[in-house]
Amino acid sequence: KAGVTQTPRYLIKTRGQQVTLSCSPISGHRSVSWYQQTPGQGLQFLFEYFSETQRNKGNFPGRFSGRQFSNSRSEMNVSTLELGDSALYLCASSLGDRGTDTQYFGPGTRLTVL
Amino acid sequence: AQSVSQHNHHVILSEAASLELGCNYSYGGTVNLFWYVQYPGQHLQLLLKYFSGDPLVKGIKGFEAEFIKSKFSFNLRKPSVQWSDTAEYFCAVNARGNAGNMLTFGGGTRLMVKP
Numbered sequence: 001k002a003g004v005t006q007t008p009r010y011l012i013k014t015r016g017q018q019v020t021l022s023c024s025p026i027s028g029h030r031s032v033s034w035y036q037q038t039p040g041q042g043l044q045f046l047f048e049y050f051s052e053t054q055r056n057k058g059n060f061p062g063r064f065s066g067r068q069f070s071n072s073r074s075e076m077n078v079s080t081l082e083l084g085d086s087a088l089y090l091c092a093s094s095l096g097d098r099g100t101d102t103q104y105f106g107p108g109t110r111l112t113v114l
Numbered sequence: 115a116q117s118v119s120q121h122n123h124h125v126i127l128s129e130a131a132s133l134e135l136g137c138n139y140s141y142g143g144t145v146n147l148f149w150y151v152q153y154p155g156q157h158l159q160l161l162l163k164y165f166s167g168d169p170l171v172k173g174i175k176g177f178e179a180e181f182i183k184s185k186f187s188f189n190l191r192k193p194s195v196q197w198s199d200t201a202e203y204f205c206a207v208n209a210r211g212n213a214g215n216m217l218t219f220g221g222g223t224r225l226m227v228k229p
Contacts, residue, residue: 033215043204043219055214090158094215100146100165101208101215105158 002027004093004106012112018079021109025072025093031055032074033103034066037088046089049074050096078111086113116141116209120220127195128228135190135223137205144210147188148217149179153201161203164188175199197229 005024013019025032033056034046045058049068066076072093078085088110092103121136139145149161162173169181179190188205205220 031215033217035217035219042221043206043217045216045218048215050214056216058216092158092215092217096214102148102160102163103215103217104160105150107157 004091004104006089006091006106006109008109009107010110010112012114013081014114015081015083017081018077019081019111020075020077021089021091021111023074023076023091023093023106025074025091026104029093029095029104030072031094031096031101031103032068032072033092033094034074034076035090035092036060037090037108038086043090046076081113083113085111087111116145116207116218118205118207118218118220120203120205120223122223123221124224124226126226126228129197130194131227133190133192133195133199133225135203135205135225137188137190137220139186139188139205139207139218141186141207141209146208146210147179147181148206148208149173149177149188149190150204150206150219151201152204152222158204161190195225195227197227199225200227201225 007022031050033048048056052068063079068074088108090108091106094101094103117140147164150158172178203223206217
């Protein structure tokens with residue numbers, strides 16, 4: 001089975017711009033979660049989508065948003081970029097069953113905000 | 115809210131030494147526990163997981179972890195490390211009360227194994 005894929009792998013933007021990142025989950029997985037990884041804050045949960053609905057949300061401002069399509073692919077959007085948004089954004093997919101679910105991570109999109 | 119702490123931020127070992135990385139979590143309910151590894155230049159990979167049953171779980175590459183409920187701990191162990199184990203290790207928790215996935219990660223431990 002192919003793993004989780006994320007596009008693009010690298011992105012450079014300037015402050016104030018917006019960006020859209022894409023994630024394709026493992027075939028058959030219905031849950032997609034997004035995480036931000038920075039040297040200072042480590043790995044932090046952004047949100048989770050399951051069956052096109054946001055099921056969980058982390059403690060990030062409203063500039064961070066996402067959506068999921070009927071084929072389980074997901075996108076996340078960051079509007080009005082700030083320097084502090086520079087990070088590795090990781091997508092993880094899982095079957096989505098409650099209780100005993102295992103997330104598998106993609107390679108990430110490295111976003112640099114100048 | 116749950117939290118996870120990993121006591122050692124950096125660990126340096128020689129090959130064949132034994133490894134134990136500490137992980138403690140804070141949450142009053144039932145949890146799913148995970149260890150992930152991030153090798154240099156690679157993405158996060160699952161090492162092992164605990165959902166229920168035998169508190170001693172075995173993972174890939176000779177790693178194992180023990181869940182001690184009374185201590186809220188899930189320490190990772192390997193009897194004899196290799197140079198290829200050089201990586202960053204993350205402990206993570208998902209509270210069973212959550213509907214779905216919301217992993218809380220520890221700060222990570224960077225392991226360097228000297229040949």
